[in-house]
Amino acid sequence: MIRISEAYTIIENHARPSHTEKVTLESSLGRVLAADVKSDMDMPPFNKASVDGYACRKEDLGRPLKVIEMIPAGYFPKQNISAGTCSKIMTGAKVPDGADCVVMVEFTSEENGFMTFTGTTTSNFAIMGEDAVKGQTLISAGTLIRPQHIAVMASAGCTRPVVFSSPSIAIFATGNELVEPSAIPGPGQIRNSNGYQTLTQCLNAGFNATYQGIIPDDPDITYKTLAEATEKNEVVILSGGVSMGDLDFIPSVMEKLGYRILFEALKVQPGKPTTLAVKDNRFIVGLPGNPVSSLVQFNLIGKKLIYQLCGSPYEWESYSVKMAETYSRKKTERTGFTPVKLNANYEIELLKYNGSAHIQALPVATGFLMVHEGIAEIKQGEYGTYRPL
Amino acid sequence: MIRISEAYTIIENHARPSHTEKVTLESSLGRVLAADVKSDMDMPPFNKASVDGYACRKEDLGRPLKVIEMIPAGYFPKQNISAGTCSKIMTGAKVPDGADCVVMVEFTSEENGFMTFTGTTTSNFAIMGEDAVKGQTLISAGTLIRPQHIAVMASAGCTRPVVFSSPSIAIFATGNELVEPSAIPGPGQIRNSNGYQTLTQCLNAGFNATYQGIIPDDPDITYKTLAEATEKNEVVILSGGVSMGDLDFIPSVMEKLGYRILFEALKVQPGKPTTLAVKDNRFIVGLPGNPVSSLVQFNLIGKKLIYQLCGSPYEWESYSVKMAETYSRKKTERTGFTPVKLNANYEIELLKYNGSAHIQALPVATGFLMVHEGIAEIKQGEYGTYRPL
Numbered sequence: 001m002i003r004i005s006e007a008y009t010i011i012e013n014h015a016r017p018s019h020t021e022k023v024t025l026e027s028s029l030g031r032v033l034a035a036d037v038k039s040d041m042d043m044p045p046f047n048k049a050s051v052d053g054y055a056c057r058k059e060d061l062g063r064p065l066k067v068i069e070m071i072p073a074g075y076f077p078k079q080n081i082s083a084g085t086c087s088k089i090m091t092g093a094k095v096p097d098g099a100d101c102v103v104m105v106e107f108t109s110e111e112n113g114f115m116t117f118t119g120t121t122t123s124n125f126a127i128m129g130e131d132a133v134k135g136q137t138l139i140s141a142g143t144l145i146r147p148q149h150i151a152v153m154a155s156a157g158c159t160r161p162v163v164f165s166s167p168s169i170a171i172f173a174t175g176n177e178l179v180e181p182s183a184i185p186g187p188g189q190i191r192n193s194n195g196y197q198t199l200t201q202c203l204n205a206g207f208n209a210t211y212q213g214i215i216p217d218d219p220d221i222t223y224k225t226l227a228e229a230t231e232k233n234e235v236v237i238l239s240g241g242v243s244m245g246d247l248d249f250i251p252s253v254m255e256k257l258g259y260r261i262l263f264e265a266l267k268v269q270p271g272k273p274t275t276l277a278v279k280d281n282r283f284i285v286g287l288p289g290n291p292v293s294s295l296v297q298f299n300l301i302g303k304k305l306i307y308q309l310c311g312s313p314y315e316w317e318s319y320s321v322k323m324a325e326t327y328s329r330k331k332t333e334r335t336g337f338t339p340v341k342l343n344a345n346y347e348i349e350l351l352k353y354n355g356s357a358h359i360q361a362l363p364v365a366t367g368f369l370m371v372h373e374g375i376a377e378i379k380q381g382e383y384g385t386y387r388p389l
Numbered sequence: 390m391i392r393i394s395e396a397y398t399i400i401e402n403h404a405r406p407s408h409t410e411k412v413t414l415e416s417s418l419g420r421v422l423a424a425d426v427k428s429d430m431d432m433p434p435f436n437k438a439s440v441d442g443y444a445c446r447k448e449d450l451g452r453p454l455k456v457i458e459m460i461p462a463g464y465f466p467k468q469n470i471s472a473g474t475c476s477k478i479m480t481g482a483k484v485p486d487g488a489d490c491v492v493m494v495e496f497t498s499e500e501n502g503f504m505t506f507t508g509t510t511t512s513n514f515a516i517m518g519e520d521a522v523k524g525q526t527l528i529s530a531g532t533l534i535r536p537q538h539i540a541v542m543a544s545a546g547c548t549r550p551v552v553f554s555s556p557s558i559a560i561f562a563t564g565n566e567l568v569e570p571s572a573i574p575g576p577g578q579i580r581n582s583n584g585y586q587t588l589t590q591c592l593n594a595g596f597n598a599t600y601q602g603i604i605p606d607d608p609d610i611t612y613k614t615l616a617e618a619t620e621k622n623e624v625v626i627l628s629g630g631v632s633m634g635d636l637d638f639i640p641s642v643m644e645k646l647g648y649r650i651l652f653e654a655l656k657v658q659p660g661k662p663t664t665l666a667v668k669d670n671r672f673i674v675g676l677p678g679n680p681v682s683s684l685v686q687f688n689l690i691g692k693k694l695i696y697q698l699c700g701s702p703y704e705w706e707s708y709s710v711k712m713a714e715t716y717s718r719k720k721t722e723r724t725g726f727t728p729v730k731l732n733a734n735y736e737i738e739l740l741k742y743n744g745s746a747h748i749q750a751l752p753v754a755t756g757f758l759m760v761h762e763g764i765a766e767i768k769q770g771e772y773g774t775y776r777p778l
Contacts, residue, residue, distance in 0.1 A: 025570065026600075029589045043749060045574060050744065052637075072606065074566030076576040092566050092678060094577045132749045139752045147593060148751035148778060151586035151680050154570040155579070155748055177463030177481050181414065181543040185434060187465040188483045190544070197540035200418045204536060211415075217461065248441075289481060290439075291540050317777070319708050320735045346709045355439065359544055360432060360521045362537040363528040388706070389537060 001265040001272065003373070004300060004335060010262050011304050014278050017164035017311035018234075024160065025153060028145045030206025031163035032311040037139040037149075039156050042129035047095040051123045054108060054115050055099035056086035058122060064114040071096065086115050095125045144312045164311035167234035169209035171198045172225070174240040174250065175289060176217045193359060194239035194287070194294045201298050207306055219249045226257055226284070234282050234309065237302060240289030251275060254284055267373065269334040270356035271297040276305070283309075290356035296337045296368065299387075318370075321386040322347045327369060328377040335373050339365035340386070348384055365389060390654040390661065392762070393689060393724060399651050400693050403667050406553035406700035407623075413549065414542060417534045419595025420552035421700035426528040426538075428545050431518035436484040440512045443497060443504050444488035445475035447511060453503040460485065475504050484514045533701045553700035556623035558598035560587050561614070563629040563639065564678060565606045582748060583628035583676070583683045590687050596695055598626075608638045615646055615673070623671050623698065626691060629678030640664060643673050656762065658723040659745030660686040665694070672698075679745035685726045685757065688776075707759075710775040711736045716758060717766040724762050728754035729775070737773055754778060 002010075020034040049055065049071075056065050065086040071077045073092035081087060081098035088110075089095065089102060107119025132138060138152050145153075145163070153161055178192040179185050195211045202209035215225050215238070229236045238250065251261060259277035264286075266274045271293035275286030285302055287294045299316050307314035324347035329336060339361050343349045348369055353361045367388035371378065378384045391399075409423040438444065438460075445454050454475040460466045462481035470476060470487035477499075478484065478491060496508025521527060527541050534542075534552070542550055567581040568574050584600045591598035604614050604627070618625045627639065640650060648666035653675075655663045659682035664675030674691055676683045688705050696703035713736035718725060728750050732738045737758055742750045756777040760767065767773045 025585055026589060026592070029592060039749075041574070044746065045579065046577065048746070050746065072566075073564055074577055074606075092564065092579070126743065126746055130743055131747045138749055143752060146778065147586050147589040148684060148748070148754065150589045151582040151684065151748050152752055154582035154585045155680070157570055157573070157580060159571045175462055175481065177461075181546055182548045184546070185430070188435065188463055190434065190481070191546060193540040193543035196414055196543045197536050200415060200536040200539045203415070203418060217463075291544070295537060295540065318735060319710065321708065346707060354515065354519055357433065357437070357439065357515055358520045359537070359540050360428075360527055363532060363541055365537065389535065 001267045002263050003267050007263055007266060007276070007301060008304060011276070011301070011308055014262065014281075015283065015305055015308040016281065017309060018281060019165040020162050021165055022160045022162055025150060025158070028153070028161045028163055029147070029150060031145050031166065033139060033141050033143045033145060033149075033161060034164045034311060035162040036137045036141050037153055037156055037158045037161065039132040039134055039136045039138050041134050043132040043155065044126050044128060044130070047128050048126040049089045049091055049093050049095055049102050050126055051102060051104045052091050053089060053102050053104045053123065054086040055089045055095050055102050056081060057083065057099060058101045060084060060086075061103070061117045061122070064116045067110065067113050067115055069096070142311060142313070144307070166208040167306060167309045168232065169202055169207055169235045169237060169306065170229045170233040171195055171202070171209055171211045171237045172213060172215050172229070174215045174217070174222070174238050178214045178240075180214065193291050194289070197291065197295055198237055198239065198287070198298055198302070201295070201302075202306075205303065205306075219253060222250065222253050223256060226253060230257060230279070230282060230284065235285065235306060236283070237285045237287060239287040239294045250286055259284055266297070266301070267334045268296070268300065269331070269336045271300070272334070274301055276301065288356070291359035292339070292362070293356040295359075295362070316387050319386045319388070320383045323378055323380050323382055323384050324349045326377065326380045327371065327384065329371065330376070332374050332376045336371040337368040337387075338371070340369045341366045342386070348386055362389070390656045391652050392656050396652055396655060396665070396690060397693060400665070400690075400697055403651060404672065404694055404697040405670060406698055407670060408554040409551050410554050411549045411551055414539060414547075417542070417550045417552055418536070418539060420534050420555065421696075422528060422530050422532045422534060422538075422550060423553045423700060424551040425526045425530050426542055426545055426547045426550065428521040428523055428525045428527050430523050432521040432544065433515050433517055433519070436517050437515040438478045438480055438482050438484055438491050439515055440491060440493045441480050442478060442491050442493045442512065443475040444478045444484050444491050445470060446472065446488060447490045449473060449475075450492070450506045450511070453505045456499065456502050456504055458485070477504075531700060531702070533696070555597045556695060556698045557621065558591055558596055558624040558626060558695065559618045559622040560584055560591070560598055560600045560626045561602060561604050561618070563604045563606070563611070563627050567603045567629075569603065582680050583678070586680065586684055587626055587628065587676070587687055587691070590684070590691075591695075594692065594695075608642060611639065611642050612645060615642060619646060619668070619671060619673065624674065624695060625672070626674045626676060628676040628683045639675055648673055655686070655690070656723045657685070657689065658720070658725045660689070661723070663690055665690065677745070680748035681728070681751070682745040684748075684751070705776050708775045708777070709772045712767055712769050712771055712773050713738045715766065715769045716760065716773065718760065719765070721763050721765045725760040726757040726776075727760070729758045730755045731775070737775055751778070
């Protein structure tokens with residue numbers, strides 16, 4: 001049984017991005033940058049008005065100033081400012097040479113071609129190169145691309161960013177007790193929820209994943225199915241079949257396929273029987289069968305592995321949040337995850353939770369309280385580690 | 390100039406979802422449920438073993454028990470447990486009648502068909518109906534569907550959820566100073582970053598949006614373009630063209646198209662000139678032209694409007710987070726947003742930020758510090774309102 005931090009070190013040592021590719025700006029969303037994005041010019045590329053108003057000389061503000069030009073954004077000023085003159089200027093336009101300030105239109109009046117300043121404060125304008133200089137790195141390789149990065153790449157003319165290739169991911173559920181959601185479960189059966197949960201977690205993160213069905217509890221069928229899936233996909237994710245029952249032959253199938261098991265038990269509650277196996281930078285992830293365990297372990301281990309293969313460090317987002325009530329537990333040997341919700345005061349409220357099969361506890365949960373090893377209680381008013389869903 | 394809360398009330402009073410549709414389970418991700426999802430059976434549907442082990446009677450544990458059956462998950466037990474007997478059982482299988490406990494396989498030994506209990510604690514099993522009873526509402530209408538909801542719908546056999554229809558969204562940038570990212574800006578020009586930033590924010594949230602280009606500063610072209618776009622889309626989003634310059638004729642174009650302006654200035658820094666106009670549950674959103682303003686206001690106003698049209702209440706995620714250093718500002722009349730990052734201790738660190746045009750400040754930002762109206766300073770060690778990016 002290993003700790004999350006040990007599992008993370010193992011993943012970091014074994015999983016690495018393989019190829020890079022150029023994609024369109026829009027389709028780079030959610031991918032990981034493989035090369036720095038640099039500025040191809042000074043930003044702003046000229047002294048730029050930040051308000052609508054008049055560009056002039058500060059020392060002239062006490063008298064009416066002759067308006068010599070109107071400078072809309074997108075046009076270059078034709079005239080310089082000299083004593084006694086000003087130019088009307090729009091937000092985003094280049095400030096004409098000779099001007100050392102811009103006054104906001106709201107603090108002026110204009111009559112017969114002369115502007116009078118009626119306010120008390122002038123505005124600064126943005127100085128050429130103050131945001132970035134030509135050649136400066138704007139976004140570093142390894143950055144997970146979000147909309148703000150798209151904006152910065154657009155501003156720098158980077159329309160075909162180089163990103164790491166995404167691994168192809170195949171998702172299976174395992175177990176004779178499972179039927180697909182469209183079926184009515186027979187005696188002793190339940191519906192498969194993990195397949196669709198894992199698939200939509202992948203889709204939500206922008207991963208390249210498909211759900212491929214339920215594998216029955218049969219070593220030969222499991223071997224054949226995994227042989228084909230591991231051939232075609234860099235990552236195969238299974239749920240179920242990895243605890244200690246007589247029918248949990250999946251670890252032996254992994255080994256028969258030439259995969260080496262990196263770990264098969266995590267010091268985490270729920271989700272102890274989480275397995276990771278590797279063969280030449282290809283991976284099989286065995287998630288637990290209980291749906292809450294499976295969801296927690298996909299966030300902890302599955303995402304860590306996939307982001308690592310995509311070239312990005314990953315850490316489940318984490319906040320230190322005040323407890324609205326006291327949490328306590330009996331067993332403390334594992335790091336615990338219990339579903340909670342943030343209330344209107346942004347404090348942690350506990351939810352009714354029957355254990356790792358109780359997926360019905362989650363529709364109103366906003367995240368999990370993570371309780372560190374050895375900790376039995378977090379009192380009301382203390383701070384707990386909150387990991388949002 | 391109105392407050393965010395007032396803008397939200399206006400949006401809630403004017404924007405409502407229009408139609409509903411049935412979609413596949415997988416494509417319901419990111420949509421909003423239009424009808425409650427109820428359980429079609431008790432969950433679990435039978436008393437279910439939570440561990441691999443033996444089902445037996447507690448009072449019998451002191452002696453070797455005859456193993457009368459092996460019950461894999463997915464099969465119904467054929468025999469009841471009576472005094473002196475037990476059945477081997479796998480996680481997820483139905484506990485046979487007569488048994489009142491399950492003991493974990495790790496705490497047992499089996500020899501010659503008899504099981505001896507070697508541990509000190511027994512496990513409970515999950516009681517039929519403890520997670521949900523038949524007919525119980527599992528997920529309420531109005532819920533934004535995330536992977537955990539997909540799992541719950543799968544478990545309840547809800548494979549064609551009823552969701553609200555998504556509005557069609559058209560995105561434009563405005564301004565003669567803009568060129569597309571693939572072009573080299575001429576004198577006085579800059580590249581359009583807002584169009585792609587807004588587009589990918591929409592795509593990231595799963596909205597149905599397209600970017601449709603730059604509209605030049607010309608009232609006739611603007612009128613024609615918006616007439617067509619508003620005909621074909623429920624929401625039209627513009628960036629730029631909504632401050633006080635002589636060329637900011639967009640509000641008058643909105644009115645000429647029969648739209649009523651609901652607000653045109655927000656008490657927010659950056660992003661004061663944010664405009665919302667309505668006509669028969671169709672909307673035009675005017676975002677500011679500066680890229681940081683545009684990003685903040687899309688999160689505040691754009692998302693609120695679109696989620697409302699999708700049937701979901703929306704609030705930009707918010708956490709109370711400790712300041713790693715002191716933040717201060719001079720002007721306090723507006724609610725401020727400044728880019729920050731969470732450090733390794735989950736505390737707020739400030740970033741170099743030149744103002745609302747400084748989109749290059751954002752690649753390392755993890756979110757914004759929101760500073761309430763009237764507040765000039767938040768000291769190191771105090772808690773600030775953090776809104777993640």
